[in-house]
Amino acid sequence: MLKFTAKIVFTIALLTLTCLAQAKQVLIPAPPQLAASGYLLIDAATGKVLVDHNATEQLPPASLTKLMTAYIVAGELDRGKMGESDMVDISVKAWRMGGSKMFIREGTKVKLMDLLRGVIIQSGNDASVALAEHIAGSEGAFVDIMNQQAALLGMNDTNFENSTGWPADGHLTTAHDLSLLARAVINDHPEFYKLYAEKYFRYNGINQPNRNKLLFRDKSVDGMKTGHTEAAGYCLVSSARKNGMRLISVVMGTRSEEARAAESQKLLSYGFRYYQTHKLYSAGDILSSPKVWAGMADKVALSITEDIFLTIPRGAQDSLEANLHIDDVIKAPIAQGLELGNLTVSLDGEELINTPLLAQQSVAEAGFFSRLWDNLVLFFGGLF
DSSP states (O other): OOOEEEEEETTTTEEEEEEOSOOOOOOOOOOOOOSSSEEEEEETTTOOEEEEESTTSOBOOGGGGHHHHHHHHHHHHHTTSSOTTOEEEOOHHHHHOOSSOOOOOTTOEEEHHHHHHHHHTSOOHHHHHHHHHHHHSSHHHHHHHHHHHHHHTTOTTOBOSSSSOOOOTTOBBOHHHHHHHHHHHHHHOHHHHGGGGOOEEEETTEEEEOSOTHHHHOTTEEEEEEEEETTTEEEEEEEEEETTEEEEEEEEEESSHHHHHHHHHHHHHHHHHHEEEEEEEOTTOEEEOOBOBSBSSSBOOEEOSSOEEEEEETTOGGGEEEEEEEOSOOBSOBOTTOEEEEEEEEETTEEEEEEEEEESSOBOBOOHHHHHHHHHHHHHHHHO
16 A cells, blocks of 8 residues: 655645655566557456557457357356256257357257357357357347347447357457457456366367467466457457456457467567556545544544556556545535545556545534534634
């Protein structure tokens, strides 16, 4: 946590607390340039973009589409609408799907979790269609759910036409939108995110490896998904965690399986080498306890409601400057949760955080004579 000294500045009616540490310059080289159509690197905790190139250009996602299919399935499981052991009927349409397959058979029933592994690990088009039909009745109806979910996640430049990524006119997304989806997969359903780290899955006597080569090369990598079609090229969304920092990279439109892995590794290595995720405060931390006038209590504790994480250049934490801007006069009654100021955090003049400071408890009005006395003090204090 940063250390501060308090200074009361009456002319601007703020209580300001400023970091005492001396700033030091942190040098960061230009990010790597990749042989890819579009790419992006973000801090998963904060969403901070560290590297981007053509990140908002609409491109075909190929089997990266299955991130959304699996996300919706995980959501249904988390909400209790389906069970991991539910048996799913396999249709002719699912069985006939070409491309990468789990090798399920028409007319059989397959455990739902096996199908989910088939989607995530084996990139099975057949498994994706089977799950889509099981959830929504048809793949077309499931696509409607996919596009509604994309809108809820802010994936404004995405349109899905199927559950697999099979080439289709208008089936497009962006590196930026895929990073939003990847964050949601990790943060919203962590229990099922573990599946993305599994290196092999055997079904129907066939043992298939995860197509994400980075899982076999870099122990910090624990997901996520590959994709390939002629139109899309070779694509990879990957995620890795090292020294308390999680990064998500999206690489689209490379020339080969090896290229998508190598180019993704360049992004991850750059991010971990030159940046860090810094936890500044935890939800509920009391940052100040200013005086309360005309109240049953003399002070009120001010806190924040969420953990505060910052993405900063590695080693720059001593250059952070935090300021508390608190109302000059705080009078009772005060309701718990009332906003009474705000916290700002900046680095080298750039504001990184601006979040409200809220009363941690209620403070009732004092009795008549106490209120009268405090009001007189405030009145004469204002005169002088």
